[in-house]
Amino acid sequence: NIHKQYIDAGSDIITLNTFGVNTLKYSADECEKMIRAAYENAKRAVMESERKIYIALDIGPLGRLLSPLGDLDFEDAVSAFAHTVRIGNSLSVDFILIETMNDTYETKAAVVAAKENSSLPIFVTNVFDSTKKQMTGADIGATVTLLEGLGVDALGMNCSLGPVQMNEMIDELMSYS
Secondary structure, X not given: OHHHHHHHOOOOEEEOOOOOOOOOOOOHXXXXXXXXXXXXXXXXXHHOOOOOOEEEEEEOOOOXXXXXXXXXXXXXXXXXXXXHHHHHHHOOOOEEEEEEEOOHXXXXXXXXXXXXXXXXXXXXXXXXXOOOEOOOOOEHHHHHHHHHHHOOOEEEEOOOOOHHHHHHHHHHHHHHO
């Protein structure tokens, strides 16, 4: 029903309800069941639409910091993201949305996993605070440089601040991209 409401409101893209689904929080089987169920819900809503609607596999942060700030190894992060990507890729989603990332190292792990396990387009959004930095210190320019270097198809920001504050950062983001 939520997907239908977004479509009825004019959205051309809907995301799977998979933001927090990963193998660090759930078993591999549970992850697969949740991702497949999320896809079926989205697909049902798309089938009822007369317009072309795109479905994105939604990937959010893993919920743990990567070392050296935390205890999660880079390769373990890539593996957790890769599991989600492989399932989403098998379901005929249109692209991968890696969103609400606040650490460039974790962002890199997610993009590497997506690139190694899929040929789908990759969109990435990061969060910045009022000092225009991510939680781990990267500024907008460094983030854009990383994402473009990794070859993502679209990049942006979301969520950490309101639209007024983020709007003030868009020009800077665009000046680097």
